[in-house]
Amino acid sequence: MDSAAPGRGCPLSYRYGAAALSRQSSLDVETLWVVGGLYGNPFALERLLALYEREPGPKALVFNGDFHWFDIEKNQFRAIDDAVHGHRATRGNVETELARPAHGAGCGCAYPEWVDEATVLRSNRIIERLGATARAFPQSLERLAALPMHLVATVGGERVAVVHGDADSLAGWGFSQEALATDAGRAAASAAFEGAQARIFASSHSCLPVLQSFAGGRVIANNGAAGMPNFRGTSFGLATRISVAPSGAALYGVAAATLFVEAVPLEYDPAAWARRFVAQWPAGSDAHRSYYERIANGPRYGMHQAVRPEAALAA
Numbered sequence: 149m150d151s152a153a154p155g156r157g158c159p160l161s162y163r164y165g166a167a168a169l170s171r172q173s174s175l176d177v178e179t180l181w182v183v184g185g186l187y188g189n190p191f192a193l194e195r196l197l198a199l200y201e202r203e204p205g206p207k208a209l210v211f212n213g214d215f216h217w218f219d220i221e222k223n224q225f226r227a228i229d230d231a232v233h234g235h236r237a238t239r240g241n242v243e244t245e246l247a248r249p250a251h252g253a254g255c256g257c258a259y260p261e262w263v264d265e266a267t268v269l270r271s272n273r274i275i276e277r278l279g280a281t282a283r284a285f286p287q288s289l290e291r292l293a294a295l296p297m298h299l300v301a302t303v304g305g306e307r308v309a310v311v312h313g314d315a316d317s318l319a320g321w322g323f324s325q326e327a328l329a330t331d332a333g334r335a336a337a338s339a340a341f342e343g344a345q346a347r348i349f350a351s352s353h354s355c356l357p358v359l360q361s362f363a364g365g366r367v368i369a370n371n372g373a374a375g376m377p378n379f380r381g382t383s384f385g386l387a388t389r390i391s392v393a394p395s396g397a398a399l400y401g402v403a404a405a406t407l408f409v410e411a412v413p414l415e416y417d418p419a420a421w422a423r424r425f426v427a428q429w430p431a432g433s434d435a436h437r438s439y440y441e442r443i444a445n446g447p448r449y450g451m452h453q454a455v456r457p458e459a460a461l462a463a
């Protein structure tokens with residue numbers, strides 16, 4: 149663990165480096181769904197599974213972390229956990245801090261400076277509260293601890309590196325929309341493709357979606373959140389779909405060589421989700437103060453901001 153305050157730092161065990169992703173793939177499919185940030189939303193999960201069920205051909209569904217977060221009610225926690233483990237899954241910082249809490253890591257979010265201190269403190273308390281629920285399920289904790297931090301898939305012959313944060317760390321913010329808005333951030337991300345020998349990175353963690361193209365038909369697809377709205381005035385989550393064929397349901401998408409990389413909306417019942425959320429996190433609670441406004445109205449972010457065409461890298 150570095151010397152940062154809880155919720156700000158990145159435990160050393162979170163770090164792997166892009167070269168760790170250059171290994172052989174463990175999946176070979178024509179369609180891959182990558183779903184980060186479900187955050188314990190059972191309605192988004194139900195919608196996701198219905199959409200995925202309709203996919204033809206060889207396929208896989210990967211939950212790339214933070215599938216738990218708001219689900220402090222025990223039956224809810226167990227239902228989410230069991231459903232996720234019916235598919236492929238990798239650990240997010242939430243699952244890692246539930247299963248193997250690192251001393252002083254807090255939520256393990258490694259929040260950057262643009263996230264305010266009160267939010268960080270509330271997240272640290274949310275993981276403590278969720279941990280109290282999770283400890284009722286020791287077998288689930290063992291199962292979460294055994295999940296990998298990342299996964300490499302082959303989709304239509306192309307390598308896809310599935311991470312939670314970025315190419316270097318479980319809780320890295322290098323694939324956030326904020327980092328990818330800077331020349332330095334895009335240059336660092338571009339270099340990571342070489343290290344991982346990947347055409348596509350699929351990530352999540354930073355909680356806002358971005359679909360960033362790079363030279364040579366390479367793409368970073370960050371789905372934002374599957375279990376919360378991602379754009380102002382909307383009420384659906386997002387999943388990443390990578391396939392040899394386009395989806396009829398995509399909100400937006402780009403090409404990566406011969407593949408289609410798309411954001412698919414998860415249109416759950418927003419009123420039902422708001423009720424379920426408030427039943428666990430009433431007004432005044434930490435999660436309500438941090439997230440209710442977003443759950444009700446969406447973040448201050450627009451769809452036009454998410455799709456980023458290839459930009460020349462600064463020399």
Ligand SMILES: [Fe+2]
Nearest residue numbers: 214240241353
């Ligand atoms: Fe995360």
